[in-house]
Amino acid sequence: MSSHCETEDTFEDDDLSPPAAAVGAGAGAGCHRLVADAGAAGVRLDKWLSTSLPDLSRARLQMLVRSGLVEIDGRTIVDPALRIKPGQTACVREPVTVPDAPAPLPMPLDVLHEDEHLIVVNKPPGLVVHPGAGNPDRTLVNGLLHHCGGRLSTGSDPQRPGIVHRLDKDTSGVLVAAKTDAAHEALAGQFAARLPGRTYLALVWGTPMPPAGTIEGQIGRHPKNRQKMAVLDPGAGKYACTHYRTLEVFCGGEISLVECRLETGRTHQVRVHLSSCALPLVGDPLYGRKSVPRAWAGRLRGFERQALHAVEVAFTHPVTGETLRFRAEPPEDMGALIETIRRNTNR
Structure with missing residues (x-):
């Protein structure tokens, strides 16, 4: 008896739309997705779940079922004794307790600019921007609160003090945060009006054709995989616009260094737009290539x-x-990768 399991993580994105309402204690939920195989036929739901999710006790899973937090093929199930059929898909939503407000936490910050109204930092890869389900602390917000003595704008979400725009957890680079509510409101207005200039560097598989241009398309949640975003049909999602130009082409066009200038800021915008043009980012676990050429x-x-x-x-x-x-x-990891690719190109 076995299953395939995936866990939905909180997106750390660069979407400039107004932040969602704050997640209170117990309100957020991570989703464990399971698919029943032939060995699960006729097994009780709670027993199958406890076998598939060993970190959760059977009693805990029975409580989640009775609380309406378990779905089978999109239908809410409240009976732990339900018998499972092969091929059925379950979603188990486990409530996550998030503190009412982030706590200050000392951490090294690369500060590019700071005054009484705002702070600009160079975020390292691997650092989550603000607390959320699965990341209750040790985020950039916790570090900013410590560095600024707790003086960050309140905004509209107590979990995101100071945060005007965001970056993915594993995307590095320049990020602006507000110290006062007046600065937050003014900066948020600029981002909403697409006034700030934001430029990214991306290493992609393939060569952009033409070498420079504009990618446009509605971006929204992927219809089949909620962990991903996708370019959707007109009328769905949110309008997104990315201007790009090719800076370098390596190894006969196998890999390129591309500069992207954002006109809008949607969730995973650069990653989704480039992937939609058959130019997936090198190393991207979500939108990248399924397999890497042996030579690389x-x-x-x-x-x-x-x-x-x-x-x-x-x-x-x-x-x-x-x-x-x-x-x-x-940062060092991406800079070293670019140099490695350059050396292999010039051999």
């Missing part, structure tokens, strides 16, 4: 994230009116 396997060993870096952000200071521009070169 050794060269890419140890690089376990999407090769995406927010290299520059430009905006108008919300108080002084000054045009500010901040740039941060790719």
Whole structure:
């Protein structure tokens, strides 16, 4: 008796739409997805779940079922004794307790600019921006609260103080946070109006054709995989626009370094747009290639994230009116990868 299991994680994205309502204690939920195989035929639901999810006790799973937090093929089930059929898909939503407000936590920050109204940092890869389901602490917000002495804007979500825009967990680069509510409101207005200039560097498989251009398309949740976003039909999702240009082409066109300038900021926008053009990011676990060419396997060993870096952000200071521009070169891992690819190209 076995199953295939995936766990839905919270998206750390760069979507500039207004943040969702705060997640209170017990309100958020991660989803464990399971598919029953032939060995599960006729087995009680609670027994099958406890075997498939050994970290959760059978009593805990029975409580989740009776609370309406388990679905079978999209239908809510409240009977733990239900008999399972092969091929059925279950979704188990486990409530996650998130603190009412993030706590300050000391951590090293690469501060590019700071004044009494805002702070600009160079976020390293692997750091989640704000608390959420699965990431209750040790986020950039916790570090900013400590660094700024708790002085960050409240915004509309107590879990995201100061956060005006976001980056994926494994995307590095420049990020702006507000210290005051007035600065937050003004900066959020700029981002909503698409005024700030935001530029990314991406390593992609393949060669963009033409070498420069614009990718447009509605982006929304993937219809079959909620962990992913996708380019949808007109009228669905949110309008997204990415301007790109090719900076370098390596190894006869196998890999390219591409600069992307965002006109909008949707969830996973650069990753989705480039992937939709058959230019998936190197190292992207969600939208990337299913398999890496054997010749590249050794060269890419140890690089376990999407090769995406927010290299520059430009905006108008919300108080002084000054045009500010901040740039941060790719971190060591991505910089070393680019140099490795260059060396192999020049051999």
